[in-house]
Structure formats: C-alpha cells, structure tokens
Amino acid sequence: MKLGIFMVLFGGRPLEEALDYVASKGIQAVEIGTGGNPGNAHCKPEELLENKTKLTEFKRAVQSRGLTISALSCHGNPLHPQKALAQADHDDFVKSVLLAEQLEVPVVNTFSGCPGDHEDAKYPNWPVAPWPNDYQDILKWQWENKVIPYWTEWGKFAAEHHVKIGLELHGGFSVHTPGTLLKLREAAGEVVGANLDPSHMWWQGIDPVEAVKILGHENAIHHFHAKDTTIDPVNVNKWGITDMQTYDKMMDRAWQFRTVGYGHDLKTWADIISALRLVGYDYVVSIEHEDGLMSVEEGFTKAVGNLKQVLIEDSAADMWWL
Template sequence: MKLGVFSVLFAQKTFEESLDYIASKGLEAIEIGTGNYPGNAHCNLDELLADEGKRKAFKQVVESRGLTISALSAHGNPLHPQKAISQEHDSVIRKTIELANRLEVPVVNTFSGCPGDHEDAKYPNWPIAPWPNDYQEILKWQWEAKLIPYWSELNTVATEAGVKIGLELHGGFSVHTPATLLRLREATGPAIGANLDPSHMWWQGIDPVQAVHILGRENAIHHFHAKDTTIDPINVNRHGVTDMQSYSLMLDRAWQFRSVGYGHDLKVWADIISALRLVGYDYVVSIEHEDGLMSVEEGFTKAVENLQQVLIKEPLGQMWWV
C-alpha cells in the first residue's frame, strides 16, 4: 500500500508548493480535485484537456517529486433536480474521466448524487425511513428513473476510458452504505465501486472493518480515504446520528470528523489496514483532513505519523512457516 493525501487541503498553496510539502512528509501519492465540491485549485480541466504539452508537464511535476496520482476527484451531485447544477456537475465528472484516461490515472472519485422526489423537484430528497410508505415510493422512483440509468451510462463511459469510478459512501447521497453501493454496482457494472471512507461508516453505525470485508469480497473498493470520526456519547442521545447542526458547533454535535487516531486508536486503524490487505486492496490510503480542532498542517502531520505506524507496505511474499 501507498500513503497519499487528498490535496484540496493545500489549496492555499501553489501546486508545486503543495507537492514539495507532501513529498517532504514521506508520502507517495496525491489525489487531486478537478472541480465541483472539492474545487480545482491545482487542476484546470479544460486547459489540460486541450493541451498535451501541459498534460505532460502536469504529470512530470508530480512524478519529479516521487509521487503518483492515485485519483482525480470531482465530488458532486450529477443527479441534482436543478438542471443547472446537475449538468455542471455531470460535465465536470465526464471531463475528469477523460483527463484521467489521458493522464493514465486509474480512478475518478465522486458521489452517487441524490435526486429530488419527482421530475419538477427543486432540492434533493434523501429518504432514510421505510415508513410512511411515501418514502418507499420516492426511493423506488429515484433508483429506477435516475440512479440506475445515469450510472449505467457512466459505467460504460468509464469502462471505455479504462477508468474506475470510486463513489464515496456519504450521508445525504443515494449511495451511502455498502449495501447501496453493491446494489448500484450490480445494476450498472464493475467500473462502479467505492471510495471507502471509514469516517462516514462510523457515524452511521457501520463497522469499517466489516464494510471492507463486504465490499472487498466483491472487488468493489476502488480507492480509500483515511479520516476518523468521534461520537459524543451525550450529544448523540440528544440529537441522534442524523444531527443537522453545523459542523462548526463541535461542542454540541453528536459526532464530528477527526484526524486519524483522534477518533479511534491505532489498533482499530491497524485492523482496517489489515482487512484491506486481506481482501486484496493494495492501493493508496489517501488522507482527508476535516478536523475542526486542528490546523491543516497539524492534523495532516499527525495523520501521517499515525498511519505510518500501521500501514502495510511490503508485498506479502511466501508464507515460510506453512
């Protein structure tokens, strides 16, 4: 496995400055935002698609630091009921797939999206209860009319480009659990897989180790984010896990994102890394920093230090003791 980072946390630096800083920490990979929610501070899609020379220079500036690009990330809602939003997000995702093909980057990360509850809806509707039965009707319409048709087409687009799509299992979007990811994958195709982030599993009550097993047995983990979560035992009883308070209200929230090792200890993270190795995932573990108690530099540095203790890097080799 290789240790990497989702570089959007260094958007305030130039691309070269961020690469130098990342390499100085001993990392081997970088995940780059191309637009939509992550922004495109370090990657101008249209410019790179139009100019082969600039693409070569872009790739060379990464490789000259001893780094590889693990994924291009365009997290968005391509199924948003407002067409101006969905069309823009869809366009960025398609361009990102094309650029990944030309840069020989194997994975594009994004969200599944979440539609509204009918064709003329204005906002996404995320059903999370089976009753009243209205929610079941909404869910059925969303999957049959929106999710499966859209991602069937994107599966074909990605397959033809030689690229895999990593959908981040994230609350607020139609694919947010191992089951919903596998449901979509079965209905669309194997180019669709997970960008698995344990932080979103923990707050939903899902054990990330078991999520790795469930998805890994189906070869459905295309990329992996390293971010932690802590659950406040008092606040969760007041607000539940679907806490709608701002992330900035950390003292009062039921749960919050933390840097690796500050929500769960390193034995838990060692179990996650071991599970990834067990199911055959031997790609990049990409740090994502969204810790409201730490600066970007401190949170990133502590995540690097903690993960370096548990990451399994060397090939297994022969079991000499068998």
C-alpha cells in the first residue's frame, strides 16, 4: 500500500509548493480535486484537456517528485433536482473521467448524488426511515428513475475510458452504506465501487473492518480515505447519529471528524489496514483531514505519523513457518 493525501487540504498553496511539502513528509501518492465540492485549485481539467503542453507539465510536476496520482476527485450531486446544479456536477465528472484517462489515473471519486422526491422537486430528499410509507415510495422512485439509470449510463462511459468510479459512502446521498453501494454496483456494473472512508462508517454505526470485508469480498473497493470520527457518548443520546447541528458546534454535536488516531486508537487502524490487505486491496490510503481541533499542518502531520506505524507496504511474505 502507498500513503497518500487528498490535496484539497493544501488548495491555498501553489501546486508545486504543495507537492514539495507533502513529498517531504513521506507521501507517495496524491488525490487531486477536479471540481465539485473539492474544487479545482490545483487542476482545471478543461485547461489540461485542451492544452497538451500544460498536461505534460502537470504530469511532470507530480512524477518528478516521485509521486503518483491515486485519483481525481469531483464530489458533487449530478442527480440534484435543480437541473443547472446537476449539470455543473455532471460536467465536472465527465471532464474528470476524460482527464483521468489522459493521465492514466485509474479512479475518479465522487458521490452518488441524491435526487428530489419527484420530477419538479427543488431540493434533494434523503429517505432514512422505512415508515411512513411515503419514504419507501420516494426511495423506489429515486432508484428506479434517477440513481440506477444515471450510473448505468455514465458507468459505461467511465469504463469505455478505462476509469473506475469510486463513490464515497456519505450521508445525505443515495449510496451511503456498503449495502447501497452493492445494490448500485449490481445494477450498473463493476466499474462502480467504493471510495471507502471509515469516518462515515463510524457515525452511521457501521464497523469499518466489517465494511472492508463486505465490499472487499466483491472486489468493490476502488479507493480508500483515511479519516477518523469520534462519537460523543452524551451528545449522541441527545441528538442521535443523524445530528443536524453544524460541524462548528463541536461541544454539542453527537459526533465529529478527527484526524487519524484521534477518534480511534492505532490498534483499530491496524485492524482496518489488515482487513484491506486481507481482501486484496493494495492501493493508496489517502489522508483526508477535516479535524476542527487541529490546524491543516498539524492534523496532516499527525495523520502521516500515525498511519506510518500501521501501514502495510511490502508484499506479503511466504509463510516460511509452514
């Protein structure tokens, strides 16, 4: 496995300065934002697709520092019921796939999106309860009319361009659990897989080790994010896991994102890494830092230090003791 970083963390720095910094910390791979919520501070796909010189310079900037690109990421909502918003995120996805092919990057990360509850809706509707029965009707309509048709069509597009889709299992979107990912994968094909982030598993009450096993059994992990979560034992009893308070209310929230090792101990992270190796995932572990208690540099540095203690980098040895 390689240690990576989601470079949007350093979007305020010029690309080459940011690459120098992460390489100096022992990072081996970078995940680059190409639109949507991550933005495109370091990489504007339309410019690189239209200008071979800029494309070559971009490749050289990464490769000359001994780095590889693990994924291009354009997390957005291409199923948004407001057509202009959906189109913008869809366009980012399409350009990201085309650029990934040119860069020989195997994965584009995004969200599944979440539709509204009918054709003329204005806002996404995320059903999370089976009753009242209205929610079941909404869920059925969304999957049959929006989620499956979109990803079946654009999954084929990605496959034609030799790119896999890594959907982040994130609350608020139609695909947010291992089960919903596999449901979509069954319909849209193996080009669809997970960008698995343990932080979103923990707050939904899912054990990330078991999520790795469930998805890994189907060879459905295309990319991996390293981010932690802590659950407040008092506040979770007040607000539940679907706490809608904003992330800055850290004293009051039921859960919050932490940097690696500050939500769960390194034994837990070692178990996750070992589970990844067990199911055959031997790609990048990409740090995502969204810890409200730490600076960008400190949260990143601590995540690097903690992961280096548990990351399994070499190929497995023969079982010599047998």
